[in-house]
Amino acid sequence: MRIIQIGAGFWGGGWASVIKNSPWTELVALVDLNEQTLHTVGDQVGLPKERRFTSLTEALKVVDAHAALVVVPPPAHETVAIQALEAGLHCMIEKPFAPTLSAANKVVEVAEKVNRFVMVTQSFRFRRGPRTVKRLIEEGAVGKIEAIYGRFRKAPPFDGFRAEMEEPLIVDMSIHHFDYIRGIFGIEPDYVRARSFNSSWTWFKGNASAFVEFETKDGTMISYTGSWTSRRPHTGWDGAWEIHGTHASILWDNNRVLLYPQGNIIGETVFRARTLEKDNDILEVPLEAVDEEERWGTVKEFVTAIKENRQPETHGKDNLRSMGLVLAAVESTKNGGNQIDFNEFYNKNIKL
Ligand SMILES: NC(=O)c1ccc[n+]([C@@H]2O[C@H](COP(=O)([O-])OP(=O)(O)OC[C@H]3O[C@@H](n4cnc5c(N)ncnc54)[C@H](O)[C@@H]3O)[C@@H](O)[C@H]2O)c1
Numbered sequence: 575m576r577i578i579q580i581g582a583g584f585w586g587g588g589w590a591s592v593i594k595n596s597p598w599t600e601l602v603a604l605v606d607l608n609e610q611t612l613h614t615v616g617d618q619v620g621l622p623k624e625r626r627f628t629s630l631t632e633a634l635k636v637v638d639a640h641a642a643l644v645v646v647p648p649p650a651h652e653t654v655a656i657q658a659l660e661a662g663l664h665c666m667i668e669k670p671f672a673p674t675l676s677a678a679n680k681v682v683e684v685a686e687k688v689n690r691f692v693m694v695t696q697s698f699r700f701r702r703g704p705r706t707v708k709r710l711i712e713e714g715a716v717g718k719i720e721a722i723y724g725r726f727r728k729a730p731p732f733d734g735f736r737a738e739m740e741e742p743l744i745v746d747m748s749i750h751h752f753d754y755i756r757g758i759f760g761i762e763p764d765y766v767r768a769r770s771f772n773s774s775w776t777w778f779k780g781n782a783s784a785f786v787e788f789e790t791k792d793g794t795m796i797s798y799t800g801s802w803t804s805r806r807p808h809t810g811w812d813g814a815w816e817i818h819g820t821h822a823s824i825l826w827d828n829n830r831v832l833l834y835p836q837g838n839i840i841g842e843t844v845f846r847a848r849t850l851e852k853d854n855d856i857l858e859v860p861l862e863a864v865d866e867e868e869r870w871g872t873v874k875e876f877v878t879a880i881k882e883n884r885q886p887e888t889h890g891k892d893n894l895r896s897m898g899l900v901l902a903a904v905e906s907t908k909n910g911g912n913q914i915d916f917n918e919f920y921n922k923n924i925k926l
Contacts, residue, residue: 581645582606582615592869594619598877603633647735652677659684664691670749671897675923682890692890693876698750700871702861704758717821722796726813727804740780743802753896763788768903769911773803833857
Protein backbone atom coordinates (compact mmCIF):
# COMPACT_ATOMS: atom_id res chain seq x y z
CA MET A 575 0.00 0.00 0.00
CA ARG A 576 1.43 3.35 -1.08
CA ILE A 577 1.31 5.79 1.85
CA ILE A 578 1.75 9.54 2.25
CA GLN A 579 2.71 10.36 5.82
CA ILE A 580 1.81 13.80 7.16
CA GLY A 581 3.72 14.82 10.31
CA ALA A 582 7.34 13.87 11.01
CA GLY A 583 7.75 15.10 14.59
CA PHE A 584 8.44 13.14 17.78
CA TRP A 585 6.09 10.25 16.92
CA GLY A 586 6.17 10.69 13.15
CA GLY A 587 9.90 9.92 13.00
CA GLY A 588 9.29 6.39 14.28
CA TRP A 589 6.21 6.01 12.09
CA ALA A 590 8.17 6.83 8.94
CA SER A 591 10.53 3.99 9.69
CA VAL A 592 7.59 1.57 10.27
CA ILE A 593 5.93 2.58 6.98
CA LYS A 594 9.23 2.41 5.13
CA ASN A 595 10.17 -1.01 6.50
CA SER A 596 6.88 -2.87 6.88
CA PRO A 597 6.31 -5.58 4.28
CA TRP A 598 2.81 -4.22 3.54
CA THR A 599 3.53 -0.55 2.93
CA GLU A 600 5.62 1.82 0.87
CA LEU A 601 6.42 5.34 2.06
CA VAL A 602 5.78 7.36 -1.10
CA ALA A 603 5.88 10.84 0.45
CA LEU A 604 6.57 12.63 3.69
CA VAL A 605 4.94 15.95 4.57
CA ASP A 606 5.78 18.38 7.38
CA LEU A 607 5.33 22.13 7.73
CA ASN A 608 8.74 22.29 9.38
CA GLU A 609 11.45 21.84 6.71
CA GLN A 610 14.16 20.92 9.17
CA THR A 611 12.06 18.15 10.72
CA LEU A 612 11.02 17.00 7.26
CA HIS A 613 14.60 16.60 6.04
CA THR A 614 15.93 15.08 9.27
CA VAL A 615 13.37 12.27 9.08
CA GLY A 616 13.57 12.07 5.29
CA ASP A 617 17.33 11.50 5.58
CA GLN A 618 16.87 8.97 8.38
CA VAL A 619 14.61 6.77 6.29
CA GLY A 620 16.43 7.42 3.01
CA LEU A 621 13.47 9.03 1.25
CA PRO A 622 14.50 10.90 -1.93
CA LYS A 623 14.29 14.72 -1.65
CA GLU A 624 11.64 14.94 -4.37
CA ARG A 625 9.31 12.88 -2.13
CA ARG A 626 9.44 15.41 0.71
CA PHE A 627 6.84 18.20 0.89
CA THR A 628 5.86 21.05 3.18
CA SER A 629 2.15 20.68 2.36
CA LEU A 630 -0.20 17.82 1.58
CA THR A 631 -1.56 19.83 -1.35
CA GLU A 632 1.89 19.76 -3.00
CA ALA A 633 2.36 16.06 -2.29
CA LEU A 634 -1.02 15.19 -3.80
CA LYS A 635 -0.08 16.98 -7.05
CA VAL A 636 3.00 14.83 -7.53
CA VAL A 637 2.49 11.48 -5.82
CA ASP A 638 0.13 8.61 -6.47
CA ALA A 639 -0.96 6.97 -3.18
CA HIS A 640 -3.59 4.64 -1.70
CA ALA A 641 -3.63 5.99 1.85
CA ALA A 642 -2.53 8.73 4.22
CA LEU A 643 -1.08 8.46 7.71
CA VAL A 644 -1.87 11.54 9.80
CA VAL A 645 0.66 12.16 12.61
CA VAL A 646 0.22 15.89 13.20
CA PRO A 647 -0.94 17.40 16.54
CA PRO A 648 -4.63 16.68 17.29
CA PRO A 649 -6.10 20.12 16.37
CA ALA A 650 -4.86 19.56 12.77
CA HIS A 651 -6.16 15.97 12.38
CA GLU A 652 -9.58 16.93 11.01
CA THR A 653 -8.36 19.29 8.25
CA VAL A 654 -5.53 17.04 7.08
CA ALA A 655 -7.65 13.85 7.17
CA ILE A 656 -10.54 15.43 5.26
CA GLN A 657 -8.16 16.72 2.59
CA ALA A 658 -6.67 13.24 2.21
CA LEU A 659 -10.07 11.51 2.11
CA GLU A 660 -11.42 13.93 -0.47
CA ALA A 661 -8.35 13.17 -2.58
CA GLY A 662 -9.46 9.53 -2.53
CA LEU A 663 -7.05 8.21 0.13
CA HIS A 664 -7.91 5.84 2.98
CA CYS A 665 -6.72 7.28 6.28
CA MET A 666 -4.90 6.20 9.40
CA ILE A 667 -5.14 8.96 12.00
CA GLU A 668 -3.19 9.12 15.24
CA LYS A 669 -5.04 9.25 18.54
CA PRO A 670 -6.63 11.33 20.01
CA PHE A 671 -8.94 11.42 16.97
CA ALA A 672 -9.89 15.15 17.26
CA PRO A 673 -10.37 17.79 19.95
CA THR A 674 -14.19 17.60 19.68
CA LEU A 675 -16.66 14.82 18.94
CA SER A 676 -18.25 16.79 16.14
CA ALA A 677 -14.85 17.28 14.42
CA ALA A 678 -14.13 13.54 14.65
CA ASN A 679 -17.63 12.74 13.41
CA LYS A 680 -17.14 15.05 10.44
CA VAL A 681 -14.13 12.95 9.38
CA VAL A 682 -16.23 9.76 9.71
CA GLU A 683 -19.02 11.31 7.64
CA VAL A 684 -16.64 12.43 4.88
CA ALA A 685 -15.09 8.94 4.80
CA GLU A 686 -18.55 7.39 4.37
CA LYS A 687 -19.40 9.88 1.64
CA VAL A 688 -16.25 9.23 -0.38
CA ASN A 689 -16.33 5.49 0.37
CA ARG A 690 -12.93 5.29 2.08
CA PHE A 691 -11.84 3.72 5.39
CA VAL A 692 -10.65 5.63 8.45
CA MET A 693 -8.73 3.96 11.26
CA VAL A 694 -7.62 5.68 14.44
CA THR A 695 -4.25 4.18 15.30
CA GLN A 696 -5.00 3.02 18.85
CA SER A 697 -1.75 1.10 18.63
CA PHE A 698 -1.91 -0.02 22.30
CA ARG A 699 -4.71 -2.44 21.38
CA PHE A 700 -2.24 -4.37 19.23
CA ARG A 701 0.02 -5.43 22.10
CA ARG A 702 0.22 -8.93 23.46
CA GLY A 703 -0.82 -7.99 27.04
CA PRO A 704 -4.22 -6.56 26.06
CA ARG A 705 -4.73 -9.32 23.47
CA THR A 706 -4.30 -11.92 26.23
CA VAL A 707 -6.68 -10.17 28.62
CA LYS A 708 -9.25 -9.73 25.83
CA ARG A 709 -9.17 -13.43 25.00
CA LEU A 710 -9.61 -14.46 28.66
CA ILE A 711 -12.61 -12.15 29.04
CA GLU A 712 -14.17 -13.33 25.76
CA GLU A 713 -13.69 -16.97 26.78
CA GLY A 714 -15.74 -16.23 29.91
CA ALA A 715 -12.85 -16.90 32.31
CA VAL A 716 -13.84 -13.89 34.46
CA GLY A 717 -17.63 -14.17 34.24
CA LYS A 718 -19.56 -10.92 34.53
CA ILE A 719 -17.15 -8.08 35.28
CA GLU A 720 -18.36 -6.09 38.29
CA ALA A 721 -15.34 -3.98 39.23
CA ILE A 722 -12.19 -2.76 37.50
CA TYR A 723 -9.35 -0.90 39.20
CA GLY A 724 -6.86 0.75 36.82
CA ARG A 725 -3.69 2.61 37.68
CA PHE A 726 -1.29 4.47 35.37
CA ARG A 727 1.90 6.22 36.51
CA LYS A 728 4.64 7.75 34.37
CA ALA A 729 6.72 10.91 34.25
CA PRO A 730 7.58 11.49 30.56
CA PRO A 731 9.52 14.73 29.96
CA PHE A 732 7.10 15.94 27.26
CA ASP A 733 7.11 19.49 25.98
CA GLY A 734 5.56 20.85 22.76
CA PHE A 735 1.77 20.69 22.36
CA ARG A 736 1.28 18.39 25.37
CA ALA A 737 2.81 20.91 27.76
CA GLU A 738 0.24 23.48 26.59
CA MET A 739 -2.90 21.29 26.65
CA GLU A 740 -5.65 21.88 29.21
CA GLU A 741 -5.92 18.17 30.16
CA PRO A 742 -2.79 16.49 28.76
CA LEU A 743 -3.14 13.25 30.71
CA ILE A 744 -6.82 12.54 30.06
CA VAL A 745 -6.80 13.66 26.42
CA ASP A 746 -3.42 12.57 25.08
CA MET A 747 -2.73 9.52 27.26
CA SER A 748 -5.84 8.12 28.91
CA ILE A 749 -7.50 7.78 25.49
CA HIS A 750 -5.49 4.53 25.23
CA HIS A 751 -6.76 3.30 28.60
CA PHE A 752 -10.38 4.39 28.07
CA ASP A 753 -10.21 2.63 24.69
CA TYR A 754 -9.07 -0.52 26.56
CA ILE A 755 -12.22 -0.30 28.70
CA ARG A 756 -14.31 -0.64 25.55
CA GLY A 757 -12.10 -2.63 23.18
CA ILE A 758 -10.33 -5.00 25.59
CA PHE A 759 -12.61 -5.29 28.65
CA GLY A 760 -15.79 -5.04 26.54
CA ILE A 761 -17.50 -2.47 28.78
CA GLU A 762 -19.51 0.49 27.48
CA PRO A 763 -19.82 2.97 30.37
CA ASP A 764 -23.06 4.91 30.92
CA TYR A 765 -21.79 7.40 33.51
CA VAL A 766 -18.49 9.26 33.90
CA ARG A 767 -17.04 11.33 36.77
CA ALA A 768 -13.57 12.89 36.83
CA ARG A 769 -11.32 15.19 38.83
CA SER A 770 -7.95 16.36 37.54
CA PHE A 771 -5.06 18.06 39.29
CA ASN A 772 -1.35 18.88 39.03
CA SER A 773 1.65 18.12 41.22
CA SER A 774 3.65 21.08 42.55
CA TRP A 775 6.62 19.84 40.45
CA THR A 776 4.62 19.53 37.21
CA TRP A 777 6.10 20.56 33.83
CA PHE A 778 2.65 20.68 32.17
CA LYS A 779 0.47 23.82 32.09
CA GLY A 780 -2.71 21.76 32.26
CA ASN A 781 -3.61 19.04 34.73
CA ALA A 782 -1.42 15.96 34.30
CA SER A 783 -3.03 13.75 36.97
CA ALA A 784 -6.61 12.52 37.31
CA PHE A 785 -9.08 10.34 39.20
CA VAL A 786 -11.78 9.03 36.87
CA GLU A 787 -14.79 6.77 37.55
CA PHE A 788 -16.98 4.96 35.05
CA GLU A 789 -20.20 3.10 35.73
CA THR A 790 -22.64 1.06 33.67
CA LYS A 791 -26.41 0.96 34.14
CA ASP A 792 -26.13 -2.66 35.27
CA GLY A 793 -23.66 -1.75 38.01
CA THR A 794 -20.13 -2.37 36.72
CA MET A 795 -17.82 0.09 38.47
CA ILE A 796 -14.46 1.23 37.09
CA SER A 797 -11.97 3.32 38.99
CA TYR A 798 -8.97 4.75 37.14
CA THR A 799 -6.21 6.93 38.48
CA GLY A 800 -3.47 8.28 36.25
CA SER A 801 -0.51 10.62 36.35
CA TRP A 802 2.06 11.92 33.89
CA THR A 803 4.11 13.57 36.66
CA SER A 804 4.15 10.62 39.01
CA ARG A 805 6.86 9.95 41.52
CA ARG A 806 8.06 6.35 41.33
CA PRO A 807 6.97 3.56 41.31
CA HIS A 808 5.77 3.82 37.73
CA THR A 809 3.61 1.43 35.71
CA GLY A 810 4.11 0.27 32.13
CA TRP A 811 2.37 2.25 29.37
CA ASP A 812 -0.55 -0.20 29.51
CA GLY A 813 -1.15 0.75 33.15
CA ALA A 814 -1.84 -1.87 35.81
CA TRP A 815 -5.30 -3.39 36.05
CA GLU A 816 -7.35 -5.58 38.37
CA ILE A 817 -10.51 -6.96 36.78
CA HIS A 818 -12.94 -8.57 39.21
CA GLY A 819 -15.74 -10.79 37.90
CA THR A 820 -18.29 -13.28 39.19
CA HIS A 821 -16.04 -16.21 38.23
CA ALA A 822 -12.45 -14.98 38.62
CA SER A 823 -10.26 -11.92 38.74
CA ILE A 824 -7.37 -10.90 36.53
CA LEU A 825 -4.29 -9.03 37.64
CA TRP A 826 -2.54 -7.51 34.60
CA ASP A 827 0.60 -5.53 35.29
CA ASN A 828 3.92 -5.07 33.54
CA ASN A 829 3.12 -7.59 30.79
CA ARG A 830 2.25 -10.29 33.30
CA VAL A 831 -1.28 -11.68 33.40
CA LEU A 832 -2.46 -13.65 36.45
CA LEU A 833 -5.86 -15.30 36.81
CA TYR A 834 -7.34 -15.85 40.27
CA PRO A 835 -10.27 -18.28 39.91
CA GLN A 836 -13.18 -18.37 42.40
CA GLY A 837 -15.44 -21.33 43.09
CA ASN A 838 -14.40 -24.60 41.50
CA ILE A 839 -10.70 -23.99 42.13
CA ILE A 840 -9.53 -27.51 41.40
CA GLY A 841 -11.44 -27.73 38.11
CA GLU A 842 -10.19 -24.35 37.02
CA THR A 843 -6.55 -24.76 37.92
CA VAL A 844 -6.18 -28.22 36.48
CA PHE A 845 -8.17 -27.86 33.29
CA ARG A 846 -7.78 -24.28 32.05
CA ALA A 847 -5.88 -24.47 28.79
CA ARG A 848 -2.74 -22.41 28.11
CA THR A 849 -2.12 -21.51 31.76
CA LEU A 850 0.57 -22.33 34.30
CA GLU A 851 -0.26 -23.08 37.91
CA LYS A 852 1.68 -20.79 40.25
CA ASP A 853 1.53 -20.22 44.00
CA ASN A 854 -1.16 -22.82 44.64
CA ASP A 855 -4.39 -21.69 42.90
CA ILE A 856 -3.11 -18.71 40.92
CA LEU A 857 -2.77 -19.22 37.18
CA GLU A 858 -0.20 -17.39 35.10
CA VAL A 859 -1.46 -16.84 31.57
CA PRO A 860 1.41 -16.77 29.06
CA LEU A 861 1.08 -13.78 26.74
CA GLU A 862 -0.66 -14.35 23.45
CA ALA A 863 1.74 -14.92 20.58
CA VAL A 864 1.30 -11.81 18.45
CA ASP A 865 3.29 -11.71 15.22
CA GLU A 866 3.18 -7.97 14.83
CA GLU A 867 2.88 -5.72 17.83
CA GLU A 868 1.98 -2.07 18.40
CA ARG A 869 2.34 0.14 15.30
CA TRP A 870 3.33 -2.87 13.19
CA GLY A 871 0.11 -4.63 14.21
CA THR A 872 -1.86 -1.47 13.51
CA VAL A 873 -0.52 -1.17 9.96
CA LYS A 874 -1.07 -4.85 9.28
CA GLU A 875 -4.71 -4.58 10.43
CA PHE A 876 -5.26 -1.45 8.31
CA VAL A 877 -3.83 -2.99 5.14
CA THR A 878 -5.59 -6.34 5.69
CA ALA A 879 -8.95 -4.70 6.38
CA ILE A 880 -8.79 -2.61 3.23
CA LYS A 881 -7.79 -5.64 1.19
CA GLU A 882 -10.79 -7.50 2.65
CA ASN A 883 -13.04 -4.46 2.15
CA ARG A 884 -14.08 -4.35 5.84
CA GLN A 885 -13.74 -1.81 8.65
CA PRO A 886 -10.43 -2.18 10.53
CA GLU A 887 -10.44 -2.69 14.30
CA THR A 888 -10.31 0.79 15.91
CA HIS A 889 -12.05 2.29 12.87
CA GLY A 890 -13.14 5.92 13.08
CA LYS A 891 -16.80 5.33 13.87
CA ASP A 892 -15.97 2.95 16.72
CA ASN A 893 -13.36 5.37 18.07
CA LEU A 894 -15.98 8.10 18.46
CA ARG A 895 -17.19 6.43 21.67
CA SER A 896 -13.65 6.09 23.10
CA MET A 897 -13.05 9.75 22.27
CA GLY A 898 -16.44 10.50 23.83
CA LEU A 899 -15.34 8.95 27.15
CA VAL A 900 -12.27 11.20 27.14
CA LEU A 901 -14.30 14.33 26.43
CA ALA A 902 -16.99 13.41 28.96
CA ALA A 903 -14.25 13.03 31.59
CA VAL A 904 -12.88 16.47 30.67
CA GLU A 905 -16.40 17.91 30.93
CA SER A 906 -16.80 16.41 34.40
CA THR A 907 -13.50 17.94 35.60
CA LYS A 908 -14.91 21.37 34.71
CA ASN A 909 -17.83 20.80 37.05
CA GLY A 910 -16.03 19.57 40.14
CA GLY A 911 -16.41 15.90 39.22
CA ASN A 912 -20.17 15.95 38.47
CA GLN A 913 -21.66 12.80 37.03
CA ILE A 914 -22.00 12.94 33.23
CA ASP A 915 -24.69 10.82 31.58
CA PHE A 916 -22.48 9.50 28.79
CA ASN A 917 -25.13 8.76 26.16
CA GLU A 918 -26.73 12.16 26.63
CA PHE A 919 -23.31 13.84 26.38
CA TYR A 920 -22.37 11.81 23.30
CA ASN A 921 -25.62 12.44 21.41
CA LYS A 922 -25.49 16.16 22.14
CA ASN A 923 -21.81 16.70 21.29
CA ILE A 924 -21.61 14.61 18.15
CA LYS A 925 -23.99 17.03 16.44
CA LEU A 926 -22.50 20.35 17.64
N1 LIG B 1 0.04 6.04 19.82
C1 LIG B 1 0.94 6.59 20.61
O1 LIG B 1 1.36 5.93 21.54
C2 LIG B 1 1.43 8.00 20.35
C3 LIG B 1 2.64 8.43 20.90
C4 LIG B 1 3.07 9.74 20.62
C5 LIG B 1 2.28 10.59 19.84
N2 LIG B 1 1.09 10.14 19.36
C6 LIG B 1 0.22 11.05 18.57
O2 LIG B 1 0.85 11.42 17.35
C7 LIG B 1 0.44 12.74 16.97
C8 LIG B 1 1.68 13.61 16.75
O3 LIG B 1 2.40 13.69 17.97
P1 LIG B 1 3.96 14.11 18.01
O4 LIG B 1 4.40 13.84 19.40
O5 LIG B 1 4.69 13.49 16.89
O6 LIG B 1 3.84 15.70 17.79
P2 LIG B 1 5.03 16.69 17.33
O7 LIG B 1 4.57 18.06 17.72
O8 LIG B 1 6.34 16.21 17.83
O9 LIG B 1 5.06 16.56 15.74
C9 LIG B 1 4.00 16.98 14.91
C10 LIG B 1 4.58 17.40 13.56
O10 LIG B 1 3.50 17.74 12.70
C11 LIG B 1 3.88 18.89 11.93
N3 LIG B 1 2.63 19.55 11.49
C12 LIG B 1 1.73 20.23 12.23
N4 LIG B 1 0.67 20.59 11.48
C13 LIG B 1 0.91 20.15 10.22
C14 LIG B 1 0.20 20.20 9.00
N5 LIG B 1 -0.99 20.80 8.93
N6 LIG B 1 0.75 19.63 7.90
C15 LIG B 1 1.96 19.04 7.96
N7 LIG B 1 2.69 18.96 9.09
C16 LIG B 1 2.17 19.49 10.22
C17 LIG B 1 4.74 19.73 12.87
O11 LIG B 1 5.60 20.58 12.15
C18 LIG B 1 5.50 18.62 13.63
O12 LIG B 1 6.74 18.32 13.03
C19 LIG B 1 -0.49 13.24 18.09
O13 LIG B 1 -1.81 13.02 17.73
C20 LIG B 1 -0.07 12.38 19.28
O14 LIG B 1 -1.05 12.23 20.27
C21 LIG B 1 0.67 8.86 19.59
